[in-house]
Amino acid sequence: MSDQIKVAYWPGCVSRGFTPELHGSMAIVAEKLGIELVELDRANCCGAGVIAEHNQELADTLNARTFALAQETGLSMMNICSTCQGAQSECQQRLDADSSYRAHVNEALSGQGLKYEKDVNGFTNKNFLWLLVEDYGLDKLAAQVVRPLSGMRVGPFYGCYIVRPKERLGYGEHPDRDIYLEQVIVALGGEVVEYDGARKCCGFPVITMNRETSLKQAGTHVGDAIDAGADCLVTPCPLCHLNLDMQQPEAAKVVNRDLGLAVLHLPQLVGLALGAEPKELGMSKHIASTGWVEERLAAVPA
Amino acid sequence: MADYKIKVRRFQPESGQGPYWEEFKVELEPSLSVLDSLLQVKDREDGSLSVRCSCRAAICGSCGMKINGQSGLGCKTQIGEAQELAEKMARATASGPRTREAGREIAGDDERAQPGAEEAAPIIIEPMGNMPVIKDLITDMESTHWTKIRRVTPWLLPHGEAPEREYIVEPESMIDITQSMACIQCGACVSSCLSMEADPDFIGPAALAKAYRFVGDPRDAEGVERLHDLAEDPHGIYDCTHCFSCVDACPKDVAPMDQIMRLRRKAGEAGIEDPNSGHSHELAFVKIIEKKGTLDESLLLQESFAPGIKGKLVPSRRAIKEMLGSIPTAIRGIKTGKMRSLPKLIPGIHHKLPGTAQDEVQAIYKHAEEHNEEFNLYIKGDEGELAEIEAEENLETAIAAPAGEEAPS
Numbered sequence: 001m002s003d004q005i006k007v008a009y010w011p012g013c014v015s016r017g018f019t020p021e022l023h024g025s026m027a028i029v030a031e032k033l034g035i036e037l038v039e040l041d042r043a044n045c046c047g048a049g050v051i052a053e054h055n056q057e058l059a060d061t062l063n064a065r066t067f068a069l070a071q072e073t074g075l076s077m078m079n080i081c082s083t084c085q086g087a088q089s090e091c092q093q094r095l096d097a098d099s100s101y102r103a104h105v106n107e108a109l110s111g112q113g114l115k116y117e118k119d120v121n122g123f124t125n126k127n128f129l130w131l132l133v134e135d136y137g138l139d140k141l142a143a144q145v146v147r148p149l150s151g152m153r154v155g156p157f158y159g160c161y162i163v164r165p166k167e168r169l170g171y172g173e174h175p176d177r178d179i180y181l182e183q184v185i186v187a188l189g190g191e192v193v194e195y196d197g198a199r200k201c202c203g204f205p206v207i208t209m210n211r212e213t214s215l216k217q218a219g220t221h222v223g224d225a226i227d228a229g230a231d232c233l234v235t236p237c238p239l240c241h242l243n244l245d246m247q248q249p250e251a252a253k254v255v256n257r258d259l260g261l262a263v264l265h266l267p268q269l270v271g272l273a274l275g276a277e278p279k280e281l282g283m284s285k286h287i288a289s290t291g292w293v294e295e296r297l298a299a300v301p302a
Numbered sequence: 303m304a305d306y307k308i309k310v311r312r313f314q315p316e317s318g319q320g321p322y323w324e325e326f327k328v329e330l331e332p333s334l335s336v337l338d339s340l341l342q343v344k345d346r347e348d349g350s351l352s353v354r355c356s357c358r359a360a361i362c363g364s365c366g367m368k369i370n371g372q373s374g375l376g377c378k379t380q381i382g383e384a385q386e387l388a389e390k391m392a393r394a395t396a397s398g399p400r401t402r403e404a405g406r407e408i409a410g411d412d413e414r415a416q417p418g419a420e421e422a423a424p425i426i427i428e429p430m431g432n433m434p435v436i437k438d439l440i441t442d443m444e445s446t447h448w449t450k451i452r453r454v455t456p457w458l459l460p461h462g463e464a465p466e467r468e469y470i471v472e473p474e475s476m477i478d479i480t481q482s483m484a485c486i487q488c489g490a491c492v493s494s495c496l497s498m499e500a501d502p503d504f505i506g507p508a509a510l511a512k513a514y515r516f517v518g519d520p521r522d523a524e525g526v527e528r529l530h531d532l533a534e535d536p537h538g539i540y541d542c543t544h545c546f547s548c549v550d551a552c553p554k555d556v557a558p559m560d561q562i563m564r565l566r567r568k569a570g571e572a573g574i575e576d577p578n579s580g581h582s583h584e585l586a587f588v589k590i591i592e593k594k595g596t597l598d599e600s601l602l603l604q605e606s607f608a609p610g611i612k613g614k615l616v617p618s619r620r621a622i623k624e625m626l627g628s629i630p631t632a633i634r635g636i637k638t639g640k641m642r643s644l645p646k647l648i649p650g651i652h653h654k655l656p657g658t659a660q661d662e663v664q665a666i667y668k669h670a671e672e673h674n675e676e677f678n679l680y681i682k683g684d685e686g687e688l689a690e691i692e693a694e695e696n697l698e699t700a701i702a703a704p705a706g707e708e709a710p711s
């Protein structure tokens with residue numbers, strides 16, 4: 001691995017919409033880590049599985065376009081959303097599996113001078129979490145820590161699309177992808193909180209269809225983490241963040257108990273340990289107060 | 303031979319006590335199964351330990367259970383692998399500061415900090431979830447599994463008079479349902495279902511996969527009726543939270559979630575409007591990306607509940623309720639600065655992709671709409687062609703069974 005990591009960066013839609021603090025904190029953290037981000041500003045939404053539900057070929061072609069735009073830069077791709085990871089991996093798996101299908105999809109891109117090629121230059125698409133552990137390295141990350149998250153109790157929340165289905169998400173080659181968040185928390189000097197919901201669903205996909213089911217899931221996981229003594233949760237998925245943070249007061253009503261647990265985006269947690277201030281990481285934009293996390297941090301000045 | 307420690311969640315109703323954990327030491331080859339370890343305990347140590355099993359070869363579907371929190375078959379999970387997973391998870395949750403140089407975990411003052419070393423983490427074995435427990439690992443499959451299976455009318459409802467001999471169908475027309483025909487009714491998917499945890503009324507993965515087995519069957523005459531029924535039930539196809547748990551739990555690659563997505567696609571094609579606004583949500587999403595390239599969240603909310611001009615002139619009672627319900631969230635968002643910009647708040651003024659990029663997205667829509675072939679759905683794994691051949695082989699076995707038969711085995 002060369003010293004400098006440079007990736008074609010797909011920020012996703014939500015990180016520039018309802019969770020702008022994610023996009024902002026990613027930029028700060030990338031700079032601190034020395035990861036160069038080449039933003040794919042012409043790329044389109046991954047479809048979040050919803051477009052695939054409507055028309056699989058449409059979803060495959062839309063994502064082939066994103067991959068092709070990334071390949072044009074000669075770099076591998078990075079995303080910051082579990083849902084992008086899952087939806088894009090699904091399409092990539094299908095494109096890679098069948099050369100005639102790939103040719104058919106590429107036909108739709110040819111008018112735009114684009115083409116998706118399998119395995120060219122070892123092309124991969126990784127969530128920031130995977131990149132951090134597999135390419136950047138936990139030891140190197142630990143060495144960058146200037147404000148260890150000592151005594152901070154952090155509950156990991158993965159998001160379904162980054163842990164399942166295992167067969168699609170490279171778990172054969174990287175079997176520990178479902179414990180990376182724990183490893184990152186430890187590398188940053190924090191303490192892992194074990195609770196029931198870490199790999200469960202936040203309920204977001206059914207928020208418009210069955211609000212009760214959806215918020216009951218979010219509220220239960222937040223409540224379980226509080227009961228296990230968590231100071232905050234951390235997630236690599238902005239959609240999970242919407243249900244766990246933005247909807248937290250509504251979820252509290254559904255599960256009928258007080259909640260109030262800070263939910264951090266992965267780059268925010270990393271940023272705090274690297275010495276960035278909560279404010280520049282956009283933590284004031286959260287709905288659930290992050291005050292407690294900040295108090296904990298203040299005890300260990302950067 | 304190797305030594306293992308299993309930790310079993312037990313429940314003996316006649317004792318009048320609640321559930322409790324009990325650890326046992328077993329000795330067996332790593333390639334033997336978790337079920338074998340339980341049978342060893344039953345044989346050598348405690349005859350009262352109760353577990354259902356029959357075939358011991360992943361065929362009968364009796365031995366569903368949770369192993370290290372994951373739902374599956376006891377007879378299909380090797381004890382050696384279960385041990386590795388138990389240790390990995392124990393290591394992950396044991397925190398302690400990392401030394402910067404060595405990158406190794408050292409023990410903190412937390413007592414959980416150093417498992418593994420001398421004491422191997424036990425393999426955790428529990429009865430299936432989302433079902434009442436009758437005794438130890440035996441669950442009541444009637445109340446949550448079989449009742450729901452019957453709910454979807456799991457038999458063929460054919461056109462007209464039955465033919466004198468067998469029904470004749472083109473083999474290709476059955477490929478679409480071979481996956482769902484492989485179900486052995488073990489309940490592992492039901493046990494793993496995260497929507498059902500929150501909503502016990504959800505019809506659930508096994509029953510919906512079974513429903514697709516008949517909706518997709520060319521001999522069945524009631525496909526559209528079935529779709530209406532499953533889409534209009536508020537706990538039906540639009541109650542699935544797309545979490546993939548059932549996909550990973552299923553020992554037979556039925557991928558129940560994929561079957562649910564196929565049901566949604568077919569219900570959408572049939573123009574069925576559901577009370578959960580599932581179909582309008584899907585259409586709204588697809589249209590927004592066609593117009594804007596990236597997601598306009600406010601517009602998605604509005605169009606999901608009150609689609610088009612008609613939806614806004616005559617909004618449904620649910621639309622009004624849901625839109626009002628989202629106001630407190632929006633106000634909180636404005637206060638913290640999350641949504642402090644007009645494009646985020648007012649549906650429809652979200653930006654398009656730059657330059658010609660939006661035209662490129664629209665060209666893709668045109669191409670995909672002209673060509674959409676259902677068969678791409680089955681491209682999977684490393685060699686798409688192989689998957690297809692496999693599907694055909696499964697199919698031959700499946701067709702050999704008489705109409706309406708459950709499993710191809």
Ligand code: SF4
Pocket residue numbers: 011012013014015044045046047048081083084087597
């Ligand atoms: S998952 Fe979300 S953020 Fe990622 S591209 Fe899709 S809609 Fe956008």
Ligand code: SF4
Pocket residue numbers: 082083158159160161162200201202203204205237239240241543544545
């Ligand atoms: S937890 Fe929720 S938002 Fe997050 S990936 Fe799962 S379904 Fe998505």
Ligand code: SF4
Pocket residue numbers: 491494495496497498506507541542543544545546547548549558559562
């Ligand atoms: S994908 Fe749907 S049916 Fe399958 S386990 Fe998740 S919620 Fe249940």
Ligand code: SF4
Pocket residue numbers: 484485486487488489490491492507508511551552553554555556557558
């Ligand atoms: S779909 Fe799979 S997991 Fe579910 S009952 Fe059938 S075989 Fe078991």
Ligand code: FES
Pocket residue numbers: 354355356357358359360361362363364365366375376377378
């Ligand atoms: S004993 Fe028959 S499936 Fe396990």
